[in-house]
Amino acid sequence: MTPRVIVVTSGKGGVGKTTATANIAAALALLGNKVVAVDGDVGLRNLDVIMGLENRIVYTLVDAIEGNCRLNQTLIKDKRVDNLFMIPTAQSKTKDAVTSDQMVSVCSELRKDFDFVLIDSPAGIESGFRNASAGADEALVITTPEVSAVRDADRIIGLLESMEKSPIFLIVNRIRPQMVKKGDMLGVSDVLDILQIGLIGMVPDDENVVKSANEGKPLTLGDGAQAAVAFKNIAARITGKDIPFMNLEVPKKGFFARIKDAFGGGR
Amino acid sequence: MSIKSIISGIFGSSGTHSKDVPSGQTAKDRLAFILVHDRIDIGPGKMDQMRLDIIEVLKKYFEINESQIELKLENEEGSTALLATIPINSVLGRSGKTARRGCSSRN
Ligand SMILES: Nc1ncnc2c1ncn2[C@@H]1O[C@H](COP(=O)(O)OP(=O)(O)OP(=O)(O)O)[C@@H](O)[C@H]1O
Ligand SMILES: [Mg+2]
Numbered sequence: 001m002t003p004r005v006i007v008v009t010s011g012k013g014g015v016g017k018t019t020a021t022a023n024i025a026a027a028l029a030l031l032g033n034k035v036v037a038v039d040g041d042v043g044l045r046n047l048d049v050i051m052g053l054e055n056r057i058v059y060t061l062v063d064a065i066e067g068n069c070r071l072n073q074t075l076i077k078d079k080r081v082d083n084l085f086m087i088p089t090a091q092s093k094t095k096d097a098v099t100s101d102q103m104v105s106v107c108s109e110l111r112k113d114f115d116f117v118l119i120d121s122p123a124g125i126e127s128g129f130r131n132a133s134a135g136a137d138e139a140l141v142i143t144t145p146e147v148s149a150v151r152d153a154d155r156i157i158g159l160l161e162s163m164e165k166s167p168i169f170l171i172v173n174r175i176r177p178q179m180v181k182k183g184d185m186l187g188v189s190d191v192l193d194i195l196q197i198g199l200i201g202m203v204p205d206d207e208n209v210v211k212s213a214n215e216g217k218p219l220t221l222g223d224g225a226q227a228a229v230a231f232k233n234i235a236a237r238i239t240g241k242d243i244p245f246m247n248l249e250v251p252k253k254g255f256f257a258r259i260k261d262a263f264g265g266g267r
Numbered sequence: 268m269s270i271k272s273i274i275s276g277i278f279g280s281s282g283t284h285s286k287d288v289p290s291g292q293t294a295k296d297r298l299a300f301i302l303v304h305d306r307i308d309i310g311p312g313k314m315d316q317m318r319l320d321i322i323e324v325l326k327k328y329f330e331i332n333e334s335q336i337e338l339k340l341e342n343e344e345g346s347t348a349l350l351a352t353i354p355i356n357s358v359l360g361r362s363g364k365t366a367r368r369g370c371s372s373r374n
Contacts, residue, residue, distance in 0.1 A: 147294050147301070154302050183289025190295045194302060196344065 003111040006118050007136035011152025013123035015144045016173040021120040022050045027220040027235030029084035033115040039089040040132030041122040042097050048088045052216020062090035062097050071109055080221055100134035107135025139165040144174045145186035169200035176205045177248045201234035203227050204248055303340040307347055330356040
């Protein structure tokens, strides 16, 4: 299989790029792929913490680029699942410590050893984003169903297209089905209408995401949580499997269920 | 919880809010408008300016009613179009008034 280098990015910050990178990387590894997740957010590193690997860092990507070590010395192997690795970045440098050209050569070196290279990008349209995505062929754009996030996603999609990334897929994160049902949140179909881009996954707002971040254990390494299922489905779709979208609709309630709800008996 | 909201919960009505536009729809409408302008990089203010410019040009040729001119941007399948509706008052330019105007603006 030809190695695939995928940048995970967004226009607006804080919409779930790092969460998605960690969870999709772990899920791809569980599917039997050799995966490396690269922290491309120089100066604001987070991926190590979300993946729970922060205590094992010796060298960072910036060390490798500055010639203090070899690239393979920066690889941290995840002990919970075979074939999952992470490359941390430096916390004390600025975003231009890794240039676009350097990122391209890092990615081409990683292609030799991995099936998937996932790059966690900083938000926005500045050099940090450009550097992080320079070496990628494909892109996953994360948005939440909010006006500002979707607007910024549109901008990023335009930039990714001009950088000739393909395919570019959308993930709508933090969906609250109850609010969508009430008409108080943009639905996924609204977002797709507006952005006109392929959807690869929708992830519910799930408090388990916060818990897993607390523990430093990607949700997809366990099961049960709705968001874990959603991220696993995304990983499977990335590998070309045709997985139906999760039903995030709230089931239409019968009369008795509404009585129960009304008196506070619903879940 | 009020008795009223319990009852409206049971009967599934949206009660007093039924005539309000749900905020999700408002979000969608606002987004569509914002993105049309973002994508062509011309804000609503510039559009107004353009409207005035277009009217200036049209006035050389037609008698038009400025308040009836409608300019809007539409987005379909990834491409944007400027749609203009410009009612013309006297198509054939038969009235003396129109003719005179046409004359003076050519000078
Ligand atoms: N599906 C979800 N359900 C609940 N909380 C979520 C979900 N996705 C992300 N979050 C929370 O949102 C916050 C931001 O997530 P994350 O750090 O992954 O975003 P980011 O896009 O990487 O941010 P930044 O732009 O700062 O790098 C975190 O606190 C995370 O726990
Ligand atoms: Mg992040």
